[in-house]
Amino acid sequence: MTPKFLSFIGAVALWVSIAHPIASAAAKPYNPDKAPETAREPVPTLSLMLAGGALSVCSSMNPKYCTADIHFPDKAKTRHLYELSEQSLSRFQVTPAWARLNVDTQRALLAALGSADRALLDIEALHDRLGPLGNTLNDASYFALLDTLEWVQLTQEGEPKTEQVRLEQGKNAQGASHFAAFVSRAARQVGHQPPKIGIVTASARDPFEAASFYQQAFTQAGAIAQWLPLDSALQQAWGYGNREAGCKELATLGENYQGYHDRQRVYPTLWDKYNQVCLNPEGLLRTLAALDGLFLSGGDQSLTLSAWLGADGQPSAALKLIKERFANGELIIGGTSAGTAVMASGAMITGGTSQGALDFGVVAAPPVSERCEELGCEALNPADTLTYRPGGGLGLYPFGVTDTHFSERDRQIRLVLLQDISQTGLGVGVDENTALWLSKDGQYGVIEGEGGVWFSEPAAKGQTPDPQKAQIHQSTAHSHIIHYLPHGTRLTLTRDNIRAEGTQEELQKVSCDGFTAAWLPSQGFTLRHLVDSQCHPQGYYQSLGLEHSTEMSSDKATH
Numbered sequence: 001m002t003p004k005f006l007s008f009i010g011a012v013a014l015w016v017s018i019a020h021p022i023a024s025a026a027a028k029p030y031n032p033d034k035a036p037e038t039a040r041e042p043v044p045t046l047s048l049m050l051a052g053g054a055l056s057v058c059s060s061m062n063p064k065y066c067t068a069d070i071h072f073p074d075k076a077k078t079r080h081l082y083e084l085s086e087q088s089l090s091r092f093q094v095t096p097a098w099a100r101l102n103v104d105t106q107r108a109l110l111a112a113l114g115s116a117d118r119a120l121l122d123i124e125a126l127h128d129r130l131g132p133l134g135n136t137l138n139d140a141s142y143f144a145l146l147d148t149l150e151w152v153q154l155t156q157e158g159e160p161k162t163e164q165v166r167l168e169q170g171k172n173a174q175g176a177s178h179f180a181a182f183v184s185r186a187a188r189q190v191g192h193q194p195p196k197i198g199i200v201t202a203s204a205r206d207p208f209e210a211a212s213f214y215q216q217a218f219t220q221a222g223a224i225a226q227w228l229p230l231d232s233a234l235q236q237a238w239g240y241g242n243r244e245a246g247c248k249e250l251a252t253l254g255e256n257y258q259g260y261h262d263r264q265r266v267y268p269t270l271w272d273k274y275n276q277v278c279l280n281p282e283g284l285l286r287t288l289a290a291l292d293g294l295f296l297s298g299g300d301q302s303l304t305l306s307a308w309l310g311a312d313g314q315p316s317a318a319l320k321l322i323k324e325r326f327a328n329g330e331l332i333i334g335g336t337s338a339g340t341a342v343m344a345s346g347a348m349i350t351g352g353t354s355q356g357a358l359d360f361g362v363v364a365a366p367p368v369s370e371r372c373e374e375l376g377c378e379a380l381n382p383a384d385t386l387t388y389r390p391g392g393g394l395g396l397y398p399f400g401v402t403d404t405h406f407s408e409r410d411r412q413i414r415l416v417l418l419q420d421i422s423q424t425g426l427g428v429g430v431d432e433n434t435a436l437w438l439s440k441d442g443q444y445g446v447i448e449g450e451g452g453v454w455f456s457e458p459a460a461k462g463q464t465p466d467p468q469k470a471q472i473h474q475s476t477a478h479s480h481i482i483h484y485l486p487h488g489t490r491l492t493l494t495r496d497n498i499r500a501e502g503t504q505e506e507l508q509k510v511s512c513d514g515f516t517a518a519w520l521p522s523q524g525f526t527l528r529h530l531v532d533s534q535c536h537p538q539g540y541y542q543s544l545g546l547e548h549s550t551e552m553s554s555d556k557a558t559h
Helices: 012-019 086-093 103-113 123-130 139-149 173-190 211-220 232-238 243-248 250-258 268-279 281-290 301-308 317-327 354-360 370-375 412-422 467-473 550-554
Strands: 006-008 046-051 082-084 119-121 196-200 224-227 293-296 332-336 345-351 362-364 386-392 427-430 434-439 444-449 452-456 478-486 490-493 498-500 515-517 525-535 541-548
Touching: 046 173, 046 427, 046 444, 082 086, 082 123, 082 139, 086 139, 103 123, 119 123, 139 370, 173 196, 173 211, 173 293, 173 332, 173 434, 173 444, 196 211, 196 281, 211 224, 232 243, 232 250, 232 268, 232 301, 243 250, 243 268, 250 268, 268 281, 281 317, 301 345, 317 332, 345 412, 354 386, 354 412, 362 412, 386 412, 412 427, 412 452, 412 478, 427 434, 434 452, 478 498, 515 525
Parallel strands: 046 332, 196 224, 196 293, 293 332, 362 386
Antiparallel strands: 006 515, 046 434, 082 119, 345 386, 427 452, 434 444, 444 490, 452 478, 478 541, 490 498, 525 541
């Protein structure tokens, strides 16, 4: 399914007849140093990057993004491997997760995985060995099994293999251009080359795994890149009265708060750095004070947020510092996927789907794990229930909810329903391999990438709407103005609305008559074509009305 997710009724011939000469503006990588002259007018500095995830970067672990002639050296890690041996199984058997399994499950696991001969398996082969038994394991047991069985792959010289990045050898140049744009803007803002970029991978259950990937990507984009070992376990360790005592518990805290196991064996060098930061948090603050850019990786936004909150749940010294430097124009900040979702204000999505929001409601609760979403684990709420955190995330996007992987996963309805329940402002949904760049106050923006960005203006309640938009705002209890805009669009934003100031390439417009969207539910929601609505053959649109009944968002909501 394409990122546009649109179908058209009654106007197919018109669309086809005018679309063939037009090349999508989103197909061309955006270079901020080669912007059209109209974009060179004085504008606010762009300091916040909201990327929608799935940045298409060529690497040894993702060769599908590479050109056909790519060759990786011996030090390249190409897949995860898991060792079945008496030694590896013994590592699993000393974990707390093993101790919590019942005896029958323990015996079944040993029967499935035990063997007189040592074996190395990839993840698919390991799942085959586990069979249905693997689906009965809870998250703690499943990931403890994977982590303790993980085999440390070494080169002929005995050095650990790592994922190798080839930024300039990707099939889709847009992936590399996002990293280049971040580095370019960081250098431009601080006035020197190369800029110093810090990378936080705390969104991942295993924050050590992606450290090498991001460090290589930003280095190849022209930065001095540094991985920062900051995560939820570290914040918990710092909450101990005795710092050294807390740091001695890092491995246990990592299991309990982050969900990883046995990382000191798999990543000994990174673990040493992690432990050093634990013992010297002042050094981390000095590093953050010297950065020109800070980038947050993808994964789970709840984990991301926990990395920046103290053990008491309050903003940490590190968070206060980066927010102060961001507000002063001394630091640019970006994120992808969960690193974008965590930027929200007022409410932060933690999990769920659009259909889950319709079926089970909107619940202020921690997320169900991604694995449980796939397997349908027993949980307090059904796996695809829309869950959120009241109060938002880091709050760097000042107006409301931020969402990612947007068109690809039909997330329009979940964003609108949470926007209504939380009474937050302008909602933003960013497609994959696409970024919305904003000024530090959020009031000016530019869209870059191969997809688009979706905006939902908040439902008007007791407001005096724009006369041209009155027909939508007066019709139902929940009525929004929505926009789906492409690469190159320049924007002025407020809490309640946006104004598109033009695109890098003008898109041809067609009538919105007969225009509908595949993500629109069959009941309860209606699209309205307004006086100022505009529709485009590429699937983008401006100023459409979206109505839905009050019951759809509030009757099922739990607070």
